[in-house]
Amino acid sequence: MKKKTWFGLWCLLLSIMVAGCSGGSGSTAEPGKTSGEEPDQPAAADAVELSFWYGWTGPEAEALEKLIAKWNEAHPEIQVKGLSQSDYQKQLTAITGGNPPDVASQFGQNVVPWGLRGAMMPLDDYIAKDGVDLDDFVPAALSTSQHEGATYAIPTAMHVSMLFYNKDILKEAGYDGPPETLGELKEYIQALSIVEDGGRLSRLGLWPGMDAYTFSYAYGGSFYDEAAKQVTPDHEGIQSAIKLSKEIWDQYGSDNLDRFSSGLGQYMSAQNPFFSGKYAMTVDGEWLPTFIKQFAPDLNYGIAPIPYDENHPERKNPGNVTTSVFYIPKGAKHPDASWAFIKWMTEPEQMAEFTAAIGNLPTRTSAFASPLYENVPGFKEFLDYSASENLKSFPATSFTNEYMTEFSAQVDAILRGTVSIEEGLANVKEKIQPLVK
Amino acid sequence: MNASAPVHSPRPKARWSRKERRYFWLGLAFASPWIVGFLAFTVYPFFGSLYLSLTEYDLFSTPRWVGLQNYENILQDDRFYTSLGNTFFMAFVSVPITLAASLLIAVVLNFKARGINYYRTIFYLPSVIPIVASALLWTWMLNPDFGLVNMALRAFGLPDPAWLLDPRYTKPSLILMSLWGSGAGALIFLAALQGVPKQYYEAAQVDGAGAWHRFWKITLPALSPIILFQLIMGLIGAFQIFTESYILAGGKADGGSLGGPEQSLLFYAVNLYQEAFVFLKMGYASALAWILFIIVLLMTLLLLKTSGRWVYYGGE
Numbered sequence: 001m002k003k004k005t006w007f008g009l010w011c012l013l014l015s016i017m018v019a020g021c022s023g024g025s026g027s028t029a030e031p032g033k034t035s036g037e038e039p040d041q042p043a044a045a046d047a048v049e050l051s052f053w054y055g056w057t058g059p060e061a062e063a064l065e066k067l068i069a070k071w072n073e074a075h076p077e078i079q080v081k082g083l084s085q086s087d088y089q090k091q092l093t094a095i096t097g098g099n100p101p102d103v104a105s106q107f108g109q110n111v112v113p114w115g116l117r118g119a120m121m122p123l124d125d126y127i128a129k130d131g132v133d134l135d136d137f138v139p140a141a142l143s144t145s146q147h148e149g150a151t152y153a154i155p156t157a158m159h160v161s162m163l164f165y166n167k168d169i170l171k172e173a174g175y176d177g178p179p180e181t182l183g184e185l186k187e188y189i190q191a192l193s194i195v196e197d198g199g200r201l202s203r204l205g206l207w208p209g210m211d212a213y214t215f216s217y218a219y220g221g222s223f224y225d226e227a228a229k230q231v232t233p234d235h236e237g238i239q240s241a242i243k244l245s246k247e248i249w250d251q252y253g254s255d256n257l258d259r260f261s262s263g264l265g266q267y268m269s270a271q272n273p274f275f276s277g278k279y280a281m282t283v284d285g286e287w288l289p290t291f292i293k294q295f296a297p298d299l300n301y302g303i304a305p306i307p308y309d310e311n312h313p314e315r316k317n318p319g320n321v322t323t324s325v326f327y328i329p330k331g332a333k334h335p336d337a338s339w340a341f342i343k344w345m346t347e348p349e350q351m352a353e354f355t356a357a358i359g360n361l362p363t364r365t366s367a368f369a370s371p372l373y374e375n376v377p378g379f380k381e382f383l384d385y386s387a388s389e390n391l392k393s394f395p396a397t398s399f400t401n402e403y404m405t406e407f408s409a410q411v412d413a414i415l416r417g418t419v420s421i422e423e424g425l426a427n428v429k430e431k432i433q434p435l436v437k
Numbered sequence: 438m439n440a441s442a443p444v445h446s447p448r449p450k451a452r453w454s455r456k457e458r459r460y461f462w463l464g465l466a467f468a469s470p471w472i473v474g475f476l477a478f479t480v481y482p483f484f485g486s487l488y489l490s491l492t493e494y495d496l497f498s499t500p501r502w503v504g505l506q507n508y509e510n511i512l513q514d515d516r517f518y519t520s521l522g523n524t525f526f527m528a529f530v531s532v533p534i535t536l537a538a539s540l541l542i543a544v545v546l547n548f549k550a551r552g553i554n555y556y557r558t559i560f561y562l563p564s565v566i567p568i569v570a571s572a573l574l575w576t577w578m579l580n581p582d583f584g585l586v587n588m589a590l591r592a593f594g595l596p597d598p599a600w601l602l603d604p605r606y607t608k609p610s611l612i613l614m615s616l617w618g619s620g621a622g623a624l625i626f627l628a629a630l631q632g633v634p635k636q637y638y639e640a641a642q643v644d645g646a647g648a649w650h651r652f653w654k655i656t657l658p659a660l661s662p663i664i665l666f667q668l669i670m671g672l673i674g675a676f677q678i679f680t681e682s683y684i685l686a687g688g689k690a691d692g693g694s695l696g697g698p699e700q701s702l703l704f705y706a707v708n709l710y711q712e713a714f715v716f717l718k719m720g721y722a723s724a725l726a727w728i729l730f731i732i733v734l735l736m737t738l739l740l741l742k743t744s745g746r747w748v749y750y751g752g753e
Contacts, residue, residue, distance in 0.1 A: 089714055096496045117495040117717060258599040258698075263582035330497065402716050409700055416604070416699055431515070 048078050048337045050102040053085040053094075055324075056358065063357035067350055071341060078337045091329065095119050100329035102338045108144035108155060108323030109404065112396035115145075115152030121328040122150045126339045136348075140321040140391040141363040147396055153327035154346045157360035159285045160319040161214050162385055163307065167300045169203075169280040178281070178304035182218060182244065185307040189248055192280035201252060201260040204273075206281045208248035208257070212411050213320040214283060215241035217392045218306055220315055223403070224395035229436050233407055233428035240309075242414060242421055249415045270295045289378025290359045303381040305388075317388035323363065361386050399435035406431050490723035500720065507724035517725070519700050520708035523608065527704065528675040528736075531612045536667055539622030544656070546623060547630045557627070564621035572684040575614050576601060586613070601685055604699035611681055611702070622667055629663040630656065658749040665748050669737055676733050679706040705729055 056064055061084040068082045083101070085091075088110075094100045106114070114120050127134065134142060134151070138158065145153040165178045173192055179185040189205030196202050216223070221237025224230070232238075249257065264278060265271020268291060274282040275296035282288075283306065292299050308316045326345060328338045344350060348362070352370035355362045359376055362368065365387065373379040394400060410424040419427065453461065465472075490507055492500035511517050546557050563571065578585050579600035587597035600610045637655045646654065657664075682704050686697030695711050696703035709729070713722035 092496060092714065092717075113717060114497075118497040255599075255603075258602045259581060262580065262599040262602045399716075405695075405711070405715070409696070412699055418699060427515075 047076060048334050050078060050080045050334060050337055050341060052080050052082045052103040052341070053091060053101040054082060054105040055084075055086045055088060055107075056105070057084050057086050060358040063354060066357075067345065067354055070350075071344060075340075078334075078340060080341055092119075095329045095331060098331050100331050102328070102332045102334055103326060103341055104329055105156075106153065106325050106327055108141075108153075108158075108325055109394065109396075109400050111145045111153045111325055111327065112147045113398055113400055115150065115327075116147060116398045119330050120152040121330055121332065121335060122152055123154065123328070123339065123342075124149075124151050126343070127151060130339075130343060132343065136364045136366050138321065138363050138365065138386060138391065140319075140393040141323050144321070144323045144393050144396050145325055147398075153325035154342055155323040155325045155363040156346050156351060157324045157355045157358070158363045158386070159287075159322045160361060160382065160386060160391060161211055161283050161285050161306065162319070162382065163281060163283055163304045164274060164288060165281045165302050165304060166274070166277060166279075167302050169277060173280075178302060179307050180305075181310040182215075182307045183310050186244065186247070188281065190251075193252070195252070195256075199253070199256050201256050203277065204252075204260065204279050206248070206283070207261070207273075207279060208245050208252070209412075209415060210245060210283050211320065212238075212241055212245065212408070213394060214306055214318065215244060217320055217390070218315065218318040219244075219309055220312060222392075223407075224397065226395075231403065231429055231432045231436060233403075233410075233432070234422070234425040239421060239425065242411060242425075245411075246415060246421065250417075254416050268295070272296070274301075275299055286361050286378060286382040287359045290376065293377045303378055305385060315390055317385060317390050319385065319388060319391040321391050321393040323393070324360070398437065399432060402435060403428075403432050486723040486726055489720050490727050492720045493718075494720040494723075495717045496719055497717075503720070507721045508728070510721065511724055511728065516700075516703065516708055520703045520705045523701065523703055524676055524678065524705040526608055527611065527678055528672050531608075531615055532668065532671040532675050534612060535615050535619050536622065536664065536671060538616050539619040539667070540626055540660070540664075542619060542623035543626030543630055544652070546627055557624075560620035561624055562620065563618045564624075568680040569684055571614065571618070572681050575610070575617075576685060579610055579613075602698060604697070604701040607685075607697050607701040610685070611678075614681060622671075625667065626660060626663060629660050633659040661748040662750055665740065665744050669740055672736055672740075673733055676729060676736075677706050678704050679710065682707050683710075 052068065054061070054064055061082075065082055068080050072079050080103070088106065091100070091104050091106070111120065115122070126132075137155065141155045141158045142151075145151055145155055163178060169192060170176075170178070170188075175188065175191075179188045185206070189208075192203065192205035193201065194203040216235075216238040219237035219240040221235045221239075221241060222232060223235070223238070225232050252260075260278075264273040265276060270276065272291070272295065273279045274284070274288075275292060289303070292301065305317045306319060308318060326342045328335055328342065332338050345354070346364070348364050348367040348370070351362045351364055352367040352372045355367070356370065356372035356376055356379075361379075361382060362370075368383045368386065373383060394404060397403070406428050410419065410428050413419045414421050414424040489500060491502065491504060493503050493506075494500035542560055546553065546560060550556075566574075577583075579587075581587055581597060581599040581602070584600075586600070590597045598606045600606050633656060637659075638651055641651050641655060682697065682702040683695070686695060686702045686707075695707055695715075705725070706729075709722050709725045712718045712725060
């Protein structure tokens with residue numbers, strides 16, 4: 001009898017410990033709670049409850065919660081509970097542990113690596129059944145979610161970079177407008193940079209370690225040859241882009257550039273080097289005009305297309321697209337309901353409301369015309385640019401992350417002169433090609 | 438088990454008495470939370486990772502047996518060698534420097550000066566601050582233009598490097614940071630210092646030994662077991678260094694740019710993390726973990742083995 005008592009006690013203790021653990025993680029602050037539990041809400045008794053993990057925080061999360069509340073009101077049978085969860089690793093462990101959220105957000109570059117490994121549910125049957133018009137999506141954005149005909153997620157927001165220029169500095173140097181071609185860009189950078197005695201930089205035309213992807217596409221570069229199943233980091237266009245960076249880099253040297261860049265202010269502050277005039281030009285995304293309005297409202301700046309290769313005018317308006325997506329994790333309990341929510345969230349109206357609130361670009365062309373974007377600074381230029389046919393995105397494959405990591409490591413080494421351009425890019429190929437399946 | 442030892446007779450009995458059995462189960466019941474935790478969270482993952490290291494496993498599909506393939510691939514991986522080199526640097530440069538600094542601080546703090554307790558507290562304080570917070574703090578201290586460190590260097594007309602941006606200075610930056618936290622080690626040394634019997638010093642002084650000789654011949658040997666302990670703990674810590682690099686080298690949620698300029702902060706654990714959670718190569722990462730385990734094991738054994746020559750235990 002006594003033994004049993006002890007055993008019972010022990011079980012009790014264990015169950016308390018386990019309950020304590022799960023209680024701890026369950027009680028994390030949930031912004032969605034308030035909206036989901038208002039008494040006047042007609043949540044049906046047998047309502048399906050969906051958990052929705054998203055990576056946005058702060059004001060961006062609030063914007064998303066507003067949409068969730070809207071959905072909950074209109075759909076008493078499917079109640080969504082949002083959870084701001086910026087630690088994406090938790091999604092991995094939840095899916096592996098067999099207890100995933102019903103809907104989650106993710107970075108576009110992780111979609112195909114996760115999707116091919118079976119962590120994301122393919123959505124093609126749903127898309128076909130509900131007749132979602134995939135042609136409405138920006139092709140470069142959609143392609144981040146697709147691989148060999150399967151669609152693993154729906155891109156809900158995208159980023160693309162353009163050229164920002166300081167009108168005052170350009171005028172001072174005698175330029176009426178921004179550089180239009182890559183040749184002009186080089187000239188501008190030379191003319192706009194100021195080197196003081198002893199090589200110290202006090203102003204740069206453009207930071208030479210600029211986005212290698214955007215400029216590779218500007219030179220017509222391609223990272224993967226689908227037909228030949230070959231990775232092509234040594235593609236002529238990519239080489240040209242890195243050569244451009246390298247030329248500017250070498251002109252000033254690693255020491256001066258490190259020193260200069262280390263003295264630059266925080267990105268999200270009035271001391272952002274572009275805001276404070278330390279960069280005459282910068283290549284940055286659609287969020288920058290909002291920051292400028294917030295931190296440097298007096299800055300006299302313009303937004304221009306990324307300069308194109310003068311020998312290839314057909315490659316005008318190039319760009320590199322990255323996305324944020326919604327997906328259904330493997331093992332989600334109510335996939336039909338999850339899909340219904342994702343479909344609704346990515347309809348042009350909701351997409352416009354969300355992306356306008358967080359200052360991201362929409363991925364559907366039919367959302368471009370939404371009046372909601374009128375008040376977002378810089379969006380006129382960026383929405384126009386989003387319609388460009390020369391937007392590309394990094395090829396979505398099972399090894400996208402390895403490829404991008406290795407590529408940026410080698411570009412860093414190339415710029416710093418540890419390896420030559422040929423060597424560096426050959427290193428990438430040697431390392432990544434074996435991963436092609 | 439010691440508590441129940443007297444109950445046992447030296448000869449194994451065929452059966453325990455009722456009372457003995459009860460005590461046995463009772464003891465086991467009390468120890469069971471730990472036993473269960475140890476089996477579930479230490480033993481199982483330990484052997485689980487050994488198995489996984491022989492497979493290709495991406496978290497989502499079932500592991501596929503590949504034998505020693507992962508280990509072979511690791512030996513041909515540049516990133517493995519880069520990360521190993523960076524980690525060895527921290528282990529063999531940073532650890533001894535920090536250890537020496539701790540010892541120095543402890544010796545100074547051992548003086549009976551006025552308000553010594555306040556000084557002791559001040560030196561220990563940095564250890565209370567979480568690594569993430571102190572790493573963020575140091576990014577400001579080490580800012581090449583506005584940072585306190587470079588302001589001081591410039592005041593003396595010394596060169597002011599671009600600490601965290603220049604690949605030559607990123608690791609020295611981390612050493613500087615760990616020096617700031619050496620108060621924790623100093624506290625342990627201090628406790629040991631106060632345990633050194635006064636008679637030794639008195640006897641030495643009578644024999645005319647100077648301060649340096651007293652330190653070299655008495656203090657150091659008396660502290661040697663503690664030095665060995667701190668050295669081993671320091672090395673193990675250095676081999677697992679992760680947070681500082683993750684924070685300072687701009688770790689992003691998407692795992693974008695780990696490792697810092699020219700991969701100079703790509704430490705073993707950072708590389709392992711990236712392989713596991715960014716590239717989803719759990720098998721490969723498990724193999725990396727086992728290699729790390731073996732390196733640390735060998736290092737510790739080597740230290741323990743050679744310690745007989747320089748570690749002095751008072752009792753012997």
